[in-house]
Amino acid sequence: MLEFKAGDKAAFEKLMRKYYPRILNFIYRFMGNRTVAEDLTQEVFMRIYKAAAAYKPRSRLQTWIYVIAKNVSLNELRRKKDFVVSLDDRPNSSEGSYDREPQDSITPSPDAELMQKERKSIIKSAIDSLPPNQRIAVILRRYDDFSYDQIARTLNISNKAVKSLLNRAKENLKVRLADMIKED
Amino acid sequence: MNCNDLKNMISAYMDGELKGPEHHLIKKHLATCRSCRKEAENQENIWQLLGEYEGIDPSPDYAERFWNRVENRSSWREKIRSIFGPGDMRSRWVPAVGLACVLIVVSTIAIRLQFPPPELNNVIASLSEIDLDMVASVDILEDYEIIQEIDFFSDLEFIERLDQLGAS
Numbered sequence: 001m002l003e004f005k006a007g008d009k010a011a012f013e014k015l016m017r018k019y020y021p022r023i024l025n026f027i028y029r030f031m032g033n034r035t036v037a038e039d040l041t042q043e044v045f046m047r048i049y050k051a052a053a054a055y056k057p058r059s060r061l062q063t064w065i066y067v068i069a070k071n072v073s074l075n076e077l078r079r080k081k082d083f084v085v086s087l088d089d090r091p092n093s094s095e096g097s098y099d100r101e102p103q104d105s106i107t108p109s110p111d112a113e114l115m116q117k118e119r120k121s122i123i124k125s126a127i128d129s130l131p132p133n134q135r136i137a138v139i140l141r142r143y144d145d146f147s148y149d150q151i152a153r154t155l156n157i158s159n160k161a162v163k164s165l166l167n168r169a170k171e172n173l174k175v176r177l178a179d180m181i182k183e184d
Numbered sequence: 185m186n187c188n189d190l191k192n193m194i195s196a197y198m199d200g201e202l203k204g205p206e207h208h209l210i211k212k213h214l215a216t217c218r219s220c221r222k223e224a225e226n227q228e229n230i231w232q233l234l235g236e237y238e239g240i241d242p243s244p245d246y247a248e249r250f251w252n253r254v255e256n257r258s259s260w261r262e263k264i265r266s267i268f269g270p271g272d273m274r275s276r277w278v279p280a281v282g283l284a285c286v287l288i289v290v291s292t293i294a295i296r297l298q299f300p301p302p303e304l305n306n307v308i309a310s311l312s313e314i315d316l317d318m319v320a321s322v323d324i325l326e327d328y329e330i331i332q333e334i335d336f337f338s339d340l341e342f343i344e345r346l347d348q349l350g351a352s
Contacts, residue, residue, distance in 0.1 A: 016247060024246075025239035034240055041242075045250055046257075116236075123237045141199065142234050148201045167195045173230050181229050 012052075016045060019062075022144060023069045029139045030073050032128050040076055044069045066144075066154045070136060077132060119180065126176035134169035137162060187213075187220055194224050198231070 023044055028037035047068050055064065127135060133155060140146040140154060148162045155162070174181070190213050196202050197210040214221050243249075 013247065016250065020246060021239075021242055024242050028240050029237065037240070038243060038246070042246075042250055042253060046253060049254060119236055120238070123233060127234070127237065138234070142231060143239070148196070148199070163196050163201070166199070167192055170195050170227055170230060173234075174226055177230055177233055180233060181226060 012049065015048075015061075019065055020045065023065065026066065026069055026139055026144060027073050029127065029143060030132075030135060031076065032124060036076065040072050041069075044072050047072070060153075063150060063153045066140070067156075070154060074132060122180060123177065126173050129176060130169055130172055133157075134165055134172065137165045138169045138173070141166060187217060190217075190220060191223055194220065195227060198224060198227050 020041065024037055024041045027040045027044075028034060031037055031040065044065070048065060051068075055061075127138065130138060136155060137151050140151050141148075146154070148159050148166075151162045151166075152159045155165075157165070190210060193202060193206060193210055194214075197207065197214075202210060214224055
């Protein structure tokens with residue numbers, strides 16, 4: 001970041017390569033929609049680009065970027081609060097052509113694929129049903145491997161509050177995903 | 185501490201966020217309490233389950249899209265900057281540009297009042313005295329676009345009822 005502040009465009013590209021996929025997925029899991037995630041991630045990096053001159057290495061760069069991503073996402077959520085979710089945004093159709101291919105080389109049968117999609121949809125709905133702060137805490141912990149301290153700094157809350165937030169989030173998820181746990 | 189108190193700490197324990205005595209307390213308790221062990225297993229299962237929610241890859245042109253956006257943003261700024269010059273020069277231009285804007289707006293309004301648009305003049309010129317009286321009586325000259333769009337000379341009743349139509 002300091003290199004970019006000094007006018008090095010390549011340094012910003014390096015920063016994008018490192019953080020863009022992470023921020024995209026953070027927003028995707030929070031907002032639940034690929035197109036929205038793509039647009040908001042662009043917005044996040046635009047803000048980083050504009051604010052680079054004002055950046056002071058007081059907080060960790062990663063925290064700073066995630067705080068911007070969180071703010072952009074929450075703003076969008078507030079803006080869309082009264083909007084009716086369109087059919088295109090429903091879980092099964094929100095994935096675009098860039099979704100990761102299954103990791104294994106065996107192509108799943110149509111039934112298995114359908115079942116996998118359905119499971120993903122249920123998990124997605126369970127995450128979507130969490131209040132925003134719980135959702136952010138879960139995403140940061142589960143997918144971004146953030147420590148409680150890092151989550152606390154991103155959400156600007158105490159470490160104790162993070163414990164409580166994640167505890168409640170897991171309770172909620174347990175209720176929502178109870179059937180799937182029994183199945184397993 | 186009973187199970188209920190400890191259950192609240194299981195989540196942090198499973199996340200490896202408990203240190204020292206608290207960590208040992210939960211570890212010891214889980215070894216002996218079946219119910220809390222079950223709770224820990226459930227939490228672990230849920231955590232594993234969340235892993236099925238795969239992420240997405242950025243679209244291939246994400247960087248290009250970003251730099252285009254930066255380019256568009258900076259191009260209009262640079263255009264303005266090139267007009268007004270750098271740094272301290274800009275501060276001298278600001279009052280002058282402000283004044284010029286005010287003058288343009290005021291002049292436009294004055295000219296508009298003094299010289300109405302030619303289309304309106306043409307319409308007025310084409311009216312006979314009787315027509316003018318009639319038009320004046322229906323009180324719709326303010327919006328001559330409406331007049332142009334309707335064939336009002338062929339439908340006097342319609343014109344007479346325009347006020348009512350407008351109000352409804």
